[in-house]
Amino acid sequence: MKHTRNFCIVAHIDHGKSTLADRLLEITHTVAPRDMSAQLLDSMELERERGITIKLTPTRMKYTYRGEEYILNLIDTPGHVDFTYEVSRSLKACEGAILIVDATQGVEAQTLSNAYLALDNGLTVIPVINKVDLPAANVEQVRADIEQVIGISAGLAPAISAKTGLNVEQVLEQIIELLPAPTGDLDAPLKALLFDCYYNNFLGAVCLIRIFDGVVKVGDRIKMLATGKEFEVTEVGVFTPKQTPIERLTAGEVGYLCASIKTVNEIKIGDTITEAARPCAALPGYKEVLPVVFTGIYPVAGDKYGELKDALDKLKLNDASLEFTKETSTALGFGFRVGFLGLLHMEIITERLEREFNLDIITTAPSVNYIVHKTDGSVVNVANPSNLPKAVDIEYFEEPIVNLKMWTPPEYIGPLMDLATEKRGVFVDMQHIDERRTALNFRIPLNEIVYDFFDRLKSCSRGYASLDYEPAGYARAKLVKLDILLNGKICDALSIIVHEDAAYKKGKALAEKLKEVIPRQMFEVPIQAAIGGKVIARETVKALRKDVLAKCYGGDITRKMKLLEKQKEGKKKMRMLGTVEVPSEAFVEILKI
Amino acid sequence: MKPLAVYLHLPFCERRCGYCDFLSCCNLTQMDAYLARITAEIRAFDFSPYIVQSIYLGGGTPSLLSPDQIKHLFACLPKCDGEITIEVNPNSLSAAKCDAYRTVGINRISIGVQSFDDATLRNLGRLHDVKQAVAAINLASEYFTNVSIDLIKDIPEHPLVTPPADALTLVKHISIYSLTRDDQCVLETDEPVHLPRVFHRYEVSNYARTGYESRHNLTYWTGGEYVGFGAGAHSLIDNHRFHNSDDILHYRRIDDGVRDATTVRQEQIMLGLRLRTGVALSCLTGKENVIATLQSHGLVHVKGDRVIATTKGLKILNQLWLQLV
Numbered sequence: 073m074k075h076t077r078n079f080c081i082v083a084h085i086d087h088g089k090s091t092l093a094d095r096l097l098e099i100t101h102t103v104a105p106r107d108m109s110a111q112l113l114d115s116m117e118l119e120r121e122r123g124i125t126i127k128l129t130p131t132r133m134k135y136t137y138r139g140e141e142y143i144l145n146l147i148d149t150p151g152h153v154d155f156t157y158e159v160s161r162s163l164k165a166c167e168g169a170i171l172i173v174d175a176t177q178g179v180e181a182q183t184l185s186n187a188y189l190a191l192d193n194g195l196t197v198i199p200v201i202n203k204v205d206l207p208a209a210n211v212e213q214v215r216a217d218i219e220q221v222i223g224i225s226a227g228l229a230p231a232i233s234a235k236t237g238l239n240v241e242q243v244l245e246q247i248i249e250l251l252p253a254p255t256g257d258l259d260a261p262l263k264a265l266l267f268d269c270y271y272n273n274f275l276g277a278v279c280l281i282r283i284f285d286g287v288v289k290v291g292d293r294i295k296m297l298a299t300g301k302e303f304e305v306t307e308v309g310v311f312t313p314k315q316t317p318i319e320r321l322t323a324g325e326v327g328y329l330c331a332s333i334k335t336v337n338e339i340k341i342g343d344t345i346t347e348a349a350r351p352c353a354a355l356p357g358y359k360e361v362l363p364v365v366f367t368g369i370y371p372v373a374g375d376k377y378g379e380l381k382d383a384l385d386k387l388k389l390n391d392a393s394l395e396f397t398k399e400t401s402t403a404l405g406f407g408f409r410v411g412f413l414g415l416l417h418m419e420i421i422t423e424r425l426e427r428e429f430n431l432d433i434i435t436t437a438p439s440v441n442y443i444v445h446k447t448d449g450s451v452v453n454v455a456n457p458s459n460l461p462k463a464v465d466i467e468y469f470e471e472p473i474v475n476l477k478m479w480t481p482p483e484y485i486g487p488l489m490d491l492a493t494e495k496r497g498v499f500v501d502m503q504h505i506d507e508r509r510t511a512l513n514f515r516i517p518l519n520e521i522v523y524d525f526f527d528r529l530k531s532c533s534r535g536y537a538s539l540d541y542e543p544a545g546y547a548r549a550k551l552v553k554l555d556i557l558l559n560g561k562i563c564d565a566l567s568i569i570v571h572e573d574a575a576y577k578k579g580k581a582l583a584e585k586l587k588e589v590i591p592r593q594m595f596e597v598p599i600q601a602a603i604g605g606k607v608i609a610r611e612t613v614k615a616l617r618k619d620v621l622a623k624c625y626g627g628d629i630t631r632k633m634k635l636l637e638k639q640k641e642g643k644k645k646m647r648m649l650g651t652v653e654v655p656s657e658a659f660v661e662i663l664k665i
Numbered sequence: 666m667k668p669l670a671v672y673l674h675l676p677f678c679e680r681r682c683g684y685c686d687f688l689s690c691c692n693l694t695q696m697d698a699y700l701a702r703i704t705a706e707i708r709a710f711d712f713s714p715y716i717v718q719s720i721y722l723g724g725g726t727p728s729l730l731s732p733d734q735i736k737h738l739f740a741c742l743p744k745c746d747g748e749i750t751i752e753v754n755p756n757s758l759s760a761a762k763c764d765a766y767r768t769v770g771i772n773r774i775s776i777g778v779q780s781f782d783d784a785t786l787r788n789l790g791r792l793h794d795v796k797q798a799v800a801a802i803n804l805a806s807e808y809f810t811n812v813s814i815d816l817i818k819d820i821p822e823h824p825l826v827t828p829p830a831d832a833l834t835l836v837k838h839i840s841i842y843s844l845t846r847d848d849q850c851v852l853e854t855d856e857p858v859h860l861p862r863v864f865h866r867y868e869v870s871n872y873a874r875t876g877y878e879s880r881h882n883l884t885y886w887t888g889g890e891y892v893g894f895g896a897g898a899h900s901l902i903d904n905h906r907f908h909n910s911d912d913i914l915h916y917r918r919i920d921d922g923v924r925d926a927t928t929v930r931q932e933q934i935m936l937g938l939r940l941r942t943g944v945a946l947s948c949l950t951g952k953e954n955v956i957a958t959l960q961s962h963g964l965v966h967v968k969g970d971r972v973i974a975t976t977k978g979l980k981i982l983n984q985l986w987l988q989l990v
Contacts, residue, residue: 134951549911592983595962618855620843620982628899629885629932630906630921636935636986 084180165282168251175209181538256323274638303331363411370407674895688897728753732765813838943973
């Protein structure tokens with residue numbers, strides 16, 4: 073055990089976590105150079121494309137230091153604010169964390185929050201200054217920053233370039249020298265933390281675990297403390313970074329186990345795994361994460377409902393924060409109301425549904441959970457605008473409020489104040505953290521920040537500002553339901569709940585956007601925005617004037633047919649709402665208003 | 666004996682036109698080698714089960730062939746009592762060639778006029794002017810009754826110019842194609858076509874005096890059998906599709922397989938909608954409600970057992986097809 077180190081890498085998004093992980097794998101010869109590809113641990117297609125890490129990936133490396141061989145378990149973590157819960161999960165499995173700070177950008181919001189997260193979890197934090205090869209690097213300033221802003225000593229922080237490999241060996245040395253070895257009792261009953269999980273079609277659920285006490289091997293009878301389910305272990309192993317079966321995992325180690333776990337309900341991320349015959353006391357587990365943003369997700373083709381359900385079940389398996397319930401829409405048929413942690417989370421899930429499960433889906437406008445007080449004195453919770461009682465039956469609304477904290481360099485305070493005020497935010501106070509950083513505190517309705525707030529914040533601060541928020545109860549608000557009519561019929565999937573004062577502007581913007589995204593059809597399509605039967609905006613999609621293949625001779629009919637087939641494929645992405653064909657992107661586009 | 670249409674592709678051109686998507690080749694030195702190959706290909710084909718109803722020499726610019734080359738080519742073609750067409754360019758037509766065409770049995774001439782406006786012709790990169798085009802129509806008419814012309818419409822900033830009356834009296838058939846690229850068939854411009862009523866629109870892009878509809882093209886459009894010789898040419902025989910590859914001197918026959926019932930039906934609907942005779946209702950079983958909706962919007966009408974696109978419907982044929990398959 074004294075030759076094992078468990079650590080994770082935390083950083084602000086884009087400060088070089090995955091690149092450093094690549095170098096560590098190379099230096100420790102975990103991956104042969106010929107198998108090396110950039111950002112190796114970001115195996116998900118989506119992760120590579122966006123250059124971000126979404127899922128945790130544990131890897132076992134071997135490194136010889138002063139003649140002794142060490143086992144280093146690295147857990148890669150995501151950097152974006154929406155995925156903070158994933159970071160906190162991996163922290164529970166480690167004794168130490170490497171905190172990367174970009175030498176050109178210094179300490180950023182997520183640097184700070186991840187560093188505190190690690191310190192709060194009792195981890196030893198090793199600061200590392202990355203990207204020192206860039207001309208704009210200012211190592212000494214960043215060193216001072218780390219000490220002043222975060223409050224940890226940075227005098228010894230290696231100044232590295234994860235890209236070129238410069239000084240990366242120093243990081244490995246510090247991991248061994250400075251991080252504590254895990255402790256644990258080999259003879260005690262098994263006590264393992266289930267910190268993540270993914271689904272494999274052949275093995276069932278693959279559980280990512282950190283063992284605190286005891287041993288686990290194939291054939292052991294294990295018990296999940298929270299769900300109470302028992303299983304027989306069919307495989308244990310480590311990631312090198314390929315999934316590699318080994319004989320046993322012992323206290324202090326990180327690895328995986330499989331136990332023919334077929335359904336989602338049988339396990340819970342954060343649970344404690346123990347021996348069925350000799351259970352241990354439960355580990356503290358995780359803070360439950362509550363979804364704050366809800367949208368309807370529907371298959372474009374109605375007969376894919378079953379496939380959508382299976383896909384959501386599988387995603388749920390390694391995304392504890394994903395919640396969904398069945399829902400029906402007149403316009404879209406059967407689907408689900410899905411709860412997310414934020415807009416990026418929502419985008420990631422919808423993209424994964426489309427790519428990994430090859431599903432064509434429609435996402436409706438995001439909503440939050442409203443409390444509706446009716447005139448008859450009863451109270452209902454509404455997260456889906458189409459479930460809203462009739463306007464005449466509503467006494468008043470209460471909407472969720474959050475305490476919003478925005479960190480920003482002082483020059484962007486003005487624009488951010490304007491933004492938050494425009495979004496109905498109420499200024500609370502302002503804290504000067506240092507000369508480069510100010511925190512603005514607002515109370516703001518949650519539904520104002522679920523649409524485009526994050527994008528607006530980034531664009532009015534040239535990317536420097538960041539935000540965090542926490543629920544702060546409910547407050548009474550003047551809200552109305554805004555309906556969209558296509559060809560004279562209300563399309564429930566396009567209805568949204570908005571503040572009375574913004575309704576007119578929003579209705580007009582929605583109608584204009586829909587006019588842009590709905591393609592011309594055989595007939596003219598009127599688009600109307602209405603509040604309680606009163607039309608407030610109208611646009612028209614003109615009828616198609618021409619859509620015909622020019623010539624059809626020379627006998628090459630197959631080619632013409634292929635062109636028509638292509639059009640037909642495009643049409644499959646369309647959804648019939650009454651007599652109007654609406655592309656599924658339309659639903660995405662209107663979210664951006 | 667089964668009826669058969671025969672197509673010969675002669676890809677050679679003096680200059681490539683940007684709007685043309687047929688296979689063409691500007692290296693005229695390859696012409697003799699190509700003719701040797703295509704005649705060998707024709708000789709190898711077994712015409713015995715067929716009665717050849719039409720022959721069509723398309724291109725490219727078939728009028729680049731000399732009178733001797735034309736005679737040589739026809740020497741290996743089977744006998745045909747029906748329509749025999751050659752496509753010609755106004756600037757490469759001559760009396761000697763017309764004479765040779767008539768000698769080998771050609772009875773229909775299709776002139777690539779493209780426009781009756783000099784600026785438009787320059788814009789299209791054509792090598793002739795309006796004067797030459799009118800002269801070609803006059804010359805062709807001295808040898809042939811059945812003269813057809815090709816025109817292009819919907820050219821940005823170049824409105825369609827209707828043929829001058831004296832030329833029009835000599836013409837029996839007019840094809841008017843919209844300038845589109847296949848990948849952007851949805852274009853906003855759709856110029857109206859104004860022709861004397863004697864020209865009826867028997868296909869979306871084709872107008873003819875009664876009795877002068879193109880027999881050969883109708884074979885394609887009504888699902889008849891045809892064989893294509895030469896690079897890039899297509900064939901449909903016994904419900905089986907073939908095509909030759911694009912390699913000018915070394916083209917090979919590629920088997921595209923037998924059409925399944927769905928494909929046959931989809932093609933029938935696509936081609937039928939383009940024709941004045943329409944699609945048989947029997948091809949559209951189960952689509953009665955769609956037909957009724959389209960009818961109520963004035964996009965199709967039903968005549969006897971045929972569903973026929975209206976003038977309004979002809980503009981958005983792709984949409985009609987998408988609804989009806």
